[in-house]
Amino acid sequence: MAREDSSRIPRGPAGPGLYGERVFRPQDEGEAERIDLGALVYDASTFARLRELGAGPGMRCLDVGAGTGTVARLLLREAGVAEVVAVDRDIRFLAGERVAGLTALEADVTSPGFSPGLFDLVHARFVLMHLPSPARMVERLAGLLVPGGVLVLSDAVDLTTESAPRTPYTTAMRAMWLGLRETIGTDVSWVPGCPWLMVAAGLEAVAAEIHVPPLLPGSPISRFWAETWDRARAAMVGTGLVDDAGIDEAKRCLESPEYAGMSPGMLTTWGRRPATPS
Numbered sequence: 675m676a677r678e679d680s681s682r683i684p685r686g687p688a689g690p691g692l693y694g695e696r697v698f699r700p701q702d703e704g705e706a707e708r709i710d711l712g713a714l715v716y717d718a719s720t721f722a723r724l725r726e727l728g729a730g731p732g733m734r735c736l737d738v739g740a741g742t743g744t745v746a747r748l749l750l751r752e753a754g755v756a757e758v759v760a761v762d763r764d765i766r767f768l769a770g771e772r773v774a775g776l777t778a779l780e781a782d783v784t785s786p787g788f789s790p791g792l793f794d795l796v797h798a799r800f801v802l803m804h805l806p807s808p809a810r811m812v813e814r815l816a817g818l819l820v821p822g823g824v825l826v827l828s829d830a831v832d833l834t835t836e837s838a839p840r841t842p843y844t845t846a847m848r849a850m851w852l853g854l855r856e857t858i859g860t861d862v863s864w865v866p867g868c869p870w871l872m873v874a875a876g877l878e879a880v881a882a883e884i885h886v887p888p889l890l891p892g893s894p895i896s897r898f899w900a901e902t903w904d905r906a907r908a909a910m911v912g913t914g915l916v917d918d919a920g921i922d923e924a925k926r927c928l929e930s931p932e933y934a935g936m937s938p939g940m941l942t943t944w945g946r947r948p949a950t951p952s
């Protein structure tokens with residue numbers, strides 16, 4: 675697998691860049707597989723929640739930052755929705771298998787001209803945490819709902835890294851969050867407040883839940899973090915919090931049955947656009 679070279683990461687006044695440019699580049703070998711490992715961890719709970727919220731026949735859906743399209747395909751094949759527009763800034767991972775009802779749309783959801791129409795269901799998983807101005811994004815995505823439509827947003831929450839005993843694993847996690855923030859602007863600090871952003875965006879029946887997968891050796895989440903650290907290695911080392919040997923030691927924690935750390939998890943928040951204007 676290709677590793678990032680720290681000398682390639684631009685530093686200095688330019689500030690944070692974009693997801694997929696300085697880290698997690700779609701053209702790098704294995705990036706689709708890394709996204710799929712995350713999907714393997716979270717698709718079941720995402721899909722259960724979407725079904726619970728009424729995803730089913732006749733619905734028109736938007737999957738924002740659709741990645742490899744696993745949620746879009748589940749909605750079409752298992753929930754029988756009518757249509758999914760899967761939007762991503764790079765749609766190469768959506769180009770493969772053809773599925774009836776699936777439209778791949780290459781677009782930057784932060785651009786002012788992004789206007790894909792109105793939907794019964796708008797979903798985004800692990801996307802807003804990488805974008806600037808989450809409050810503005812929540813408002814924008816809420817504005818894409820038909821009356822009665824539902825917005826479902828999932829992003830990462832890290833419940834333990836700061837408070838758990840300092841280990842190579844928690845040090846690597848801290849370096850990862852800081853490194854991603856410095857290079858591509860990733861920020862998970864607002865995520866626990868997402869329900870309030872939905873309320874502020876005029877949505878109702880707002881609620882949230884958290885899923886934290888167990889960190890077991892060889893599990894998809896352990897493999898996901900190992901892959902993610904390899905891709906973000908330069909950004910992590912650039913923070914000065916960790917070096918290459920420290921990251922390798924943290925990866926050994928992931929493989930050890932003795933290691934008892936907790937993974938960051940996924941907070942899912944949902945809310946509905948009022949059926950009639952108040």
Ligand SMILES: C[S@@+](CC[C@H](N)C(=O)[O-])C[C@H]1O[C@@H](n2cnc3c(N)ncnc32)[C@H](O)[C@@H]1O
Nearest residue numbers: 693713739740741762763782783784799800801
């Ligand atoms: C961490 S991946 C998550 C993929 C998928 N949602 C999942 O959970 O399996 C983030 C995705 O968001 C896309 N993305 C990031 N910034 C974007 C933007 N500004 N507009 C559209 N897509 C974006 C990336 O290209 C990537 O596919």
